[in-house]
Amino acid sequence: MSTTTTTKPYPAPPATPPSWEYTPEQVTKSADDCIASSDELLTEVAALPKEQRTFENVIRRMGLHEVEVDSLAEPALFLQYVSQDEGIRNASVDSDKKLQEYGLKVLAREDIYEALLDAEAHTKANGVKLNAEEQRLMDRMIRDRKRNGLGLEKTKRDELLALQTKIMGLEVDFQRACNEEKGSLLFTEEELVGVPQASIDGYTKEDDNQYADLPETRRRAVLGYEGKTIQNVPVLDEVVKLRRKVADLLGFDTFADYVLDVKMAKDSKTVLAFLDDLLDKLKPVGEAERKKFLALKKEVHESHGWPVDDEFNLWDYRYYDRLWTERELALDDEKVKEYFPVDKVVPTILDIYRQLLSVQFYRIPVESGGGTWHKDVEAYAVWDHKDGKDGKFLGFMYLDLFPRENKYGHAAVWGLIPGWTKESGARSYPTVCMVANLAKSTPKRPALMKHGDVVTFFHEMGHAFHGLCSATQFGRFHGTHVARDFVEAPSQMLENWCWLPEQLKSMSEHYETHEHLPDDIIASIVKSKSVNQGLFNLRQLFFGLFDMTVHTSKEDQDLTKLWCDLREKTSLVTTKGEYIGGQSGFAHIVGGYAAGYYGYLYSLVFAADMFESVFRADPMSPQLGYKYRDCILRPGGSRDEIDSLVELLGREPNNEAFLKQLLSGAEVDAKL
Incomplete structure (x- = not known):
């Protein structure tokens, strides 16, 4: 499947995409090299005399080195979710554990903590002027270590490190069990009465319980x-x-x-x-x-x-x-699905993002570094395209969209490599990857998507563009590296485009007749956004309340x-x-x-406010899209999220739009 949105010749970007030629030994070596390199740097920082510890040779140096070594390791660690090679997946999981444990030890080093405090004191005493992001970097480096026990007596620090190391290992084991679960249930044809034949032909876990007529099934x-x-x-x-x-x-x-x-x-x-x-x-x-x-x-x-x-x-x-x-x-999921073939939906969604955010995509030829970890994966170079002209290069994007054995089973985006400004002033560009499990084609029809799958895909693409459109000084703050209870807000806001009649029309095309969704079905889909939201959101509340x-x-x-x-x-x-x-x-x-x-619901407050206040009147305005890029996506986590919201909204955010959306469903329902 090709999702290319331009037929222009491929313009070579000022960087090369990551290489995906890995063996299990190379995965292990990438982690070991990161640890060795970090040890060398930290030894040098710790050896600096107290009076020579400055922002430049402690804070900035550590901040830049950290993102450089992480960028070498992250692609290898990502392979645990997508590689078909069991040896590579196992090496990736083991390397992940090793690096997480090492990261805890780094945060627990008292000599490095003292070096950071000395650099902070030197900066203040000498009136060194830092910009806001540099100050934030210094504050966060120190805060991280306080949150990991520095300042406590040594016996408590050692106990904390042991606890955190054990927790991380258990978390990796828990996640691996979820990723590699292969359980199945056997049903007779009689027990599957009501389940569409297409779902049985291309059976997925998600299709099992909402169609079967028999309660016992x-x-x-x-x-x-x-x-x-x-x-x-x-x-x-x-x-x-x-x-x-x-x-x-x-x-x-x-x-x-x-x-x-x-x-x-x-x-x-x-x-x-x-x-x-x-x-x-x-x-x-x-x-x-x-x-x-x-x-x-x-x-x-x-x-x-x-x-x-x-x-x-x-x-x-x-x-x-x-x-x-x-x-x-009069809304039949299976009938609606016929209007959303993957080959139509994916390029149209990319085109909506292209127009809204003023970006352009180019499929990377294999000879230009377009190799991937699997034949189904597509690689893109993404450029700024304001005013209809290619501008700055933004980064690389990978789409791994179809299910296969031992692959991550949901939809998510990995910000594999952040963007940052090197010590030389040159730019290092981000790499993002979207992993999904869209339906595969069957002998009888092409791969089709439910409307809910369309919404999920649009949402995840929002995370991808948060990574591509961010432009921070330090990799630590790039893209989705924001407060966890804000990280979903940009993507949740963008989901609204999947409920707009014009966009529904543009991204739909019946796989046989090639007709767009009829207006009456579009009207029903739009209504469906508001109905039955009570039980849906109570389910989300349950997850949040269980967690808390x-x-x-x-x-x-x-x-x-x-x-x-x-x-x-x-x-x-x-x-x-x-x-x-x-x-x-x-x-x-x-x-x-x-x-x-809770952040999924908490961030919906900000998502609803952004859409209703900024985009509702003119959803496809490139001017508003670029303002959104500049206020929300560009700064990433380099400043407090509330400051980004205030810049976009022109005021403090409120929950009026959020509550209106949630409670309007009862009113719509009452009229049906």
Whole structure:
């Protein structure tokens, strides 16, 4: 599949893309070389006499060296998610563990901490003028080490390091179990009544529970999925216990407070108040939706002669949500999917980004370094294209879009290499990679996408362009290296384009008739954005509340019981007393979102405000798109995120647009 959006000759960029020619030994060597190089630099920094420790030879030197060695290692570490070679994947996982453990040791070095403090003191005493990003770099380097125990007595520092090292190893093991899970369930054709033949032909986990008519089939499928990585239950138990000890050593009330100290929300009280307030507002909406779904369930059960009950089961939610949408909005996911062939959607979405953000893409020829880790992967060079002319080179982008065995199973973007300004003043350019698992073609029809898949793809591309359009001085602050409770906001804001009639028309084309989506279906899709949002967002609230409950508790808990009971209380669905440890597949909780899952909803406040205030009136304005690039994407994490928002909005952000979007669904629903 080609997603090229220009037929112009390939312009050679001022850099070469990464090489993907790796063996397991080379993966291991990349990590070992990074450690050796870092050790050499840190030894030199620690040996500097106290009076010679300055911003330039301590702070800047360490900041630049850190990103240089990380840029050498990250592509090799990324291969654990995408390589078909088991030896390479294993070497990548082992190298990841090794480098994470080494990173903890670096942060625990008291001699380096003292060198940083001396450099800070020298800077202040001599009136050295730093720009805002340089000051931020110095502050963050020192803060990182305080958060890792420096300033504590040595016995506590050693204990902290041991705890963090053990946690990191367990997190890698947990993630690997999720990545490499290969469980399956066997069903007869009779048990799959209602499941579209196309889904059976190209079966995926995601398609299993929302179509099957037989409740028992859905129950088995959903509970089987819940328990697919059940071996992770004791792993997460241990991780939570160890995190609690980390917080205690560092003087924080809870692990959540330790994590949130460096985020926009700042503390657990703020987050819990946000989640509880949202729960109060959404629960009546969700209860009304549950009531209408139960009425539909009663109708379906009576029509089949099945027993009728008043239980809204976990395996009922997606089925009746889909059925209700099909009936009330005349919106059939399978029919809509026929208008979204991958070969049409992907290049159109890239073209929307091209127009909105004033960028241009060029497919990289193999002879120019366009080799990849798999034949299905596409490599691009991306340029600024303001006013219709190619300007500055922005970076490299890889698209790895189709499923295969042992590949990362969801959709995500890796900022493999950040951009930064070298000591010489020359620019080092970023590399981003989007990994997805779009449907593959079958003998009967091409690869097709549900509208939800289109939204996910558009969202992830937002992360990719955050990395490509950022232009910070230091790699540490590049692109998505922002506070975790803001990182989703830019991509969430961009999802709105998938609900705009003009864009839906442009990215759709029936795979047989080549017609765009009809206006009546587009109108139904747009309406569907607002309906049934109560239960959907209560599900998100459940994940956030589970995460915060786990990380604010001071005692051991039965996490399986907590997972099931809290889901029933918050999401309004039941498993009829069956306790299966679904938290064992909650990869976010070990993948950087510990005490941070609330951020998906928290950042929606900013996303809604940005779209309604800036783009609603003229969504495809290149002038507004460039302003958004300049205010939000360009600075990355080089300044406080609130400052970027204020620059774009012209005021402090508020939650008015967010609440209006969430609560409008009940009004739309009442009219249907």
